[in-house]
Amino acid sequence: MELHHVGIAVTDLEAAARPYLELGYVREAEGTVESQGVRVVMLRSGSSRVELLEALRPDSAVARFIEKRGPGVHHLAFHTPDIRAALARLEAQGAPLVDREPRPGFGGHLVAFVHPRWAGGVLVELVQE
Template sequence: MDLHHVGIATPEPEAMLERYRALGYTLEAEEKLPQQGVHAFMLVSGGHRLELLVPLGPETPVGRFLERRGPGLHHLAFATPDLERTLAELAAAGAPLIDEEPRRGFGGHRVAFVHPRWYGGVLVEFVEAGA
């Protein structure tokens, strides 16, 4: 599977947007996802994507992440053409799925997360892309 994007948690979107713009990234899209408690900014450069995640409140998953760990790497996201199949294969292998069913993510993509303990402490997201 190909890397779809790297998620970065931050309480300072304006400063981070400027810092990544200095590296050649441009803002591809932004969206508030109230059901996930986040305001997301997708940046792109040469086909590589970074997703800046800003919590909509301290009680949201990203808000709690920032409180516990501070700003930085939040997750890695991998593209899959068939999210149900990927989830079934992961479940059969014993992966602790956060999402047993896909949910709507950034840009309307269907997404699902796997608990960080399965990937050595890294939260992993699967994004149904290319459909």
């Protein structure tokens, strides 16, 4: 699997985007994922993507993350052509899945998360475009 993007939890999307835009990144997409309670800006430079996540409500996972740890790297996301097969393989290997079934994510992609304890404290997201 290739790295799809790095997800960063932020408190202000516009302020957080500024340094990346100054580095030459461009806004690839932006919008909301109501089911996850976040506003998203996807920035891209070549094949590199940074996803900025701002909480829409205090009970969202991103809001809880920021409350506990402060703004910063939230997850690493990896592209997979078959998310269900990837989840089945990881589960068979004993990976602690947050999602046993994929769910709708930003941009209409299917996503699923693997618990941070599997990857040394890093939340892993699988993305099927």
